[in-house]
Amino acid sequence: MIEFSGVNKWFGSLHVLRDISLTVARGEVVVVCGPSGSGKSTLIRCINGLEPFQSGRLLVDGTDLADRKALLRLRTEVGFVFQSFNLYPHKTALENVTLAPIHVRRLSRAQAEERGRALLEKVGLADKMDSYPHQLSGGQQQRVAIARSLCMQPKIMLFDEPTSALDPEMINEVLDVMVGLAREGMTMMVVTHEMGFARKVADRVIFMDRGAIVETAPPETFFTAPAHARTRDFLSKILHQ
Amino acid sequence: MLGGLNTRVMLEYLPEIWQGFLATLFLSAASFVGAMVLGVLACALAIQPLRWLRAPAVVYVDAIRATPLLAQLYFLYFGLPRLGVVLPEMLIGIIALSLNSGAYMAEIIRSGILSIPRGQVEAGMSTGLSYLQRMRLIVLPQALRVTVSPLIGQAIVLIKDSSLLSLISVVELTRAGQRIAIDRFMPVEGLVATALGYLVLYYVLKSAAGAWQARNSLPGRG
Amino acid sequence: MVWFYLERIFGYWPVLLKGMGMTIGLSLLSLVIGVAIGFGFGIIRAGRNRWAARALGLYIDFFRATPFLVQVFIVFFILPQVGIELSAFAAGVVALSNMAACFIGEIVAAGLKAVPPGQSEAALASGMTRAQQMRLVVMPQAVRIITPSLVGQFVLLIKDSSVVSAIGLLDLTRSGWLIVQSVPNGLLVFGIVGVGYFIICYPLIHLSRRLERRGQAAFL
Numbered sequence: 001m002i003e004f005s006g007v008n009k010w011f012g013s014l015h016v017l018r019d020i021s022l023t024v025a026r027g028e029v030v031v032v033c034g035p036s037g038s039g040k041s042t043l044i045r046c047i048n049g050l051e052p053f054q055s056g057r058l059l060v061d062g063t064d065l066a067d068r069k070a071l072l073r074l075r076t077e078v079g080f081v082f083q084s085f086n087l088y089p090h091k092t093a094l095e096n097v098t099l100a101p102i103h104v105r106r107l108s109r110a111q112a113e114e115r116g117r118a119l120l121e122k123v124g125l126a127d128k129m130d131s132y133p134h135q136l137s138g139g140q141q142q143r144v145a146i147a148r149s150l151c152m153q154p155k156i157m158l159f160d161e162p163t164s165a166l167d168p169e170m171i172n173e174v175l176d177v178m179v180g181l182a183r184e185g186m187t188m189m190v191v192t193h194e195m196g197f198a199r200k201v202a203d204r205v206i207f208m209d210r211g212a213i214v215e216t217a218p219p220e221t222f223f224t225a226p227a228h229a230r231t232r233d234f235l236s237k238i239l240h241q
Numbered sequence: 242m243l244g245g246l247n248t249r250v251m252l253e254y255l256p257e258i259w260q261g262f263l264a265t266l267f268l269s270a271a272s273f274v275g276a277m278v279l280g281v282l283a284c285a286l287a288i289q290p291l292r293w294l295r296a297p298a299v300v301y302v303d304a305i306r307a308t309p310l311l312a313q314l315y316f317l318y319f320g321l322p323r324l325g326v327v328l329p330e331m332l333i334g335i336i337a338l339s340l341n342s343g344a345y346m347a348e349i350i351r352s353g354i355l356s357i358p359r360g361q362v363e364a365g366m367s368t369g370l371s372y373l374q375r376m377r378l379i380v381l382p383q384a385l386r387v388t389v390s391p392l393i394g395q396a397i398v399l400i401k402d403s404s405l406l407s408l409i410s411v412v413e414l415t416r417a418g419q420r421i422a423i424d425r426f427m428p429v430e431g432l433v434a435t436a437l438g439y440l441v442l443y444y445v446l447k448s449a450a451g452a453w454q455a456r457n458s459l460p461g462r463g
Numbered sequence: 464m465v466w467f468y469l470e471r472i473f474g475y476w477p478v479l480l481k482g483m484g485m486t487i488g489l490s491l492l493s494l495v496i497g498v499a500i501g502f503g504f505g506i507i508r509a510g511r512n513r514w515a516a517r518a519l520g521l522y523i524d525f526f527r528a529t530p531f532l533v534q535v536f537i538v539f540f541i542l543p544q545v546g547i548e549l550s551a552f553a554a555g556v557v558a559l560s561n562m563a564a565c566f567i568g569e570i571v572a573a574g575l576k577a578v579p580p581g582q583s584e585a586a587l588a589s590g591m592t593r594a595q596q597m598r599l600v601v602m603p604q605a606v607r608i609i610t611p612s613l614v615g616q617f618v619l620l621i622k623d624s625s626v627v628s629a630i631g632l633l634d635l636t637r638s639g640w641l642i643v644q645s646v647p648n649g650l651l652v653f654g655i656v657g658v659g660y661f662i663i664c665y666p667l668i669h670l671s672r673r674l675e676r677r678g679q680a681a682f683l
Contacts, residue, residue: 306618307660307665308622308660309624310625313653319650320654323648324650403530419536428540429541439528
């Protein structure tokens with residue numbers, strides 16, 4: 001479904017992605033972690049073309065990312081959830097969710113709204129359809145953002161630190177939605193430090209440092225017997241917080 | 242079009258253009274000082290607590306802001322002689338420009354003062370400073386920083402506005418340019434010379450504002 | 464004495480009324496054209512084509528740097544030299560809407576840049592084209608941010624329209640100028656002219672202030 005081969009990216013002289021090779025299969029849930037500046041956000045931002053890269057090859061659902069023309073269509077197949085939600089402040093929750101389906105997928109308003117209502121109900125916001133983002137809590141906003149991505153019926157969902165801008169008591173409401181999604185068989189890549197989430201639903205956990213993938217392992221191995229010193233070091237820091 | 246400029250005529254009129262340029266500078270500078278005085282006064286009246294003292298400041302600012310400078314200029318130019326006050330055109334011009342810009346400056350200074358966080362005033366109160374001390378030591382020094390750029394902006398507006406004095410036959414940059422147009426039927430040459438003069442002033446002030454902003458923005462507040 | 468002059472001035476009410484109509488008509492027409500072009504300017508100025516943005520920046524700078532009176536003269540006296548003859552009214556509309564477009568362009572550009580980049584990223588991630596991002600996500604937010612300054616700009620435009628009287632267009636200011644030639648009381652004549660402008664401009668100034676306060680309260 002997602003296939004990196006030898007991908008490199010530089011910001012000026014800064015080498016932010018080093019020779020990334022990675023394959024994610026359909027239905028797989030992959031959690032990416034690592035210290036800040038390790039390139040983990042950049043990695044998943046490449047997958048829907050939010051970040052260009054300089055060398056290597058990246059295939060997503062059979063489409064080569066080098067093909068800029070196919071990019072627009074590809075983005076409709078890949079949902080992206082941002083750390084800072086990025087809801088449209090001038091639109092209600094329901095309008096946020098239906099905007100792209102109406103204008104990009106060309107659904108009728110009625111169809112889009114039907115789909116949007118169902119999704120907002122699914123994320124537990126049936127009573128917030130007509131609220132504006134500034135009237136919602138952070139956890140509610142992030143759930144709207146997830147519904148907004150799902151409304152395009154994507155084949156892949158990407159999450160870029162979806163809970164790190166949230167107050168602690170709101171983290172679980174968002175994670176619960178994500179767990180449900182994983183159990184339904186969605187292909188997901190999630191950048192997060194929520195190790196409980198990784199233990200529960202991840203098929204694999206990836207540890208990145210300084211732009212490179214250091215270790216890839218199933219969660220049980222990753223948490224109990226990490227192979228690399230840097231992974232151990234990182235785990236001891238975040239698990240003792 | 243510009244290839245056909247008669248540069249010889251422009252050079253011939255250079256002394257007059259230069260005189261006009263200096264006159265514009267002088268008019269603007271004098272009016273800037275006048276406007277500053279009026280602006281500070283009007284602002285002081287507008288932010289103090291007594292309602293009946295605030296009223297005249299509000300009326301002054303709103304009346305100026307809701308009417309064009311040219312109408313204000315004609316009001317004084319055609320009106321003052323009625324009251325038996327006969328003044329040279331240049332002085333009438335400076336008065337009109339000062340009155341006009343003063344209202345805008347009052348608004349600039351006021352929003353500068355209002356931009357100071359309430360906590361600053363409260364910190365001053367809690368350490369026992371009086372109203373005037375708080376103003377002088379805490380509020381005004383900070384407000385001044387945020388008002389410098391808009392005040393320079395107002396100076397640019399003032400310089401451009403001073404061109405209207407040419408309509409009551411004050412000889413300044415615009416009028417000097419018109420002389421070429423009228424004497425030699427060469428409006429292009431006259432207007433190019435005039436525009437160049439204003440462009441110089443504009444870029445000087447604009448870069449001054451930029452330099453000031455770069456050097457003096459408060460750390461932590463952009 | 465004052466009544467005597469007032470009566471004489473009101474004898475000229477058709478002139479005043481005509482002037483007021485001209486001021487409103489001229490301003491409205493220039494406003495519509497200036498806003499349309501100004502939004503185009505703003506999109507280019509905030510856009511990704513650096514060279515287009517810079518070239519347009521120079522053009523805009525010229526009209527922000529020179530007095531409007533000089534611009535009116537340029538349109539009225541220089542354009543005929545390159546074969547474009549304009550009536551005083553047309554020259555007024557061209558000069559006014561051009562200047563409005565320049566100022567509005569910079570306001571729009573600033574508004575577009577004030578919309579957080581995450582907004583267009585979110586739109587991009589859902590597969591919108593650049594035009595859709597602009598139309599559906601970025602521009603509506605920019606418009607909310609800039610509405611108070613836009614209304615303020617309208618007030619400036621109405622007041623600047625008085626300068627067009629210098630090329631003989633019979634607007635509100637010019638009508639005062641004509642009346643004062645035969646009723647020699649400048650305070651009264653231009654006092655009335657001032658009231659005319661006040662009636663048009665003051666509600667707009669009020670509106671601009673209210674929008675500004677509301678924007679601060681609701682949106683952020």
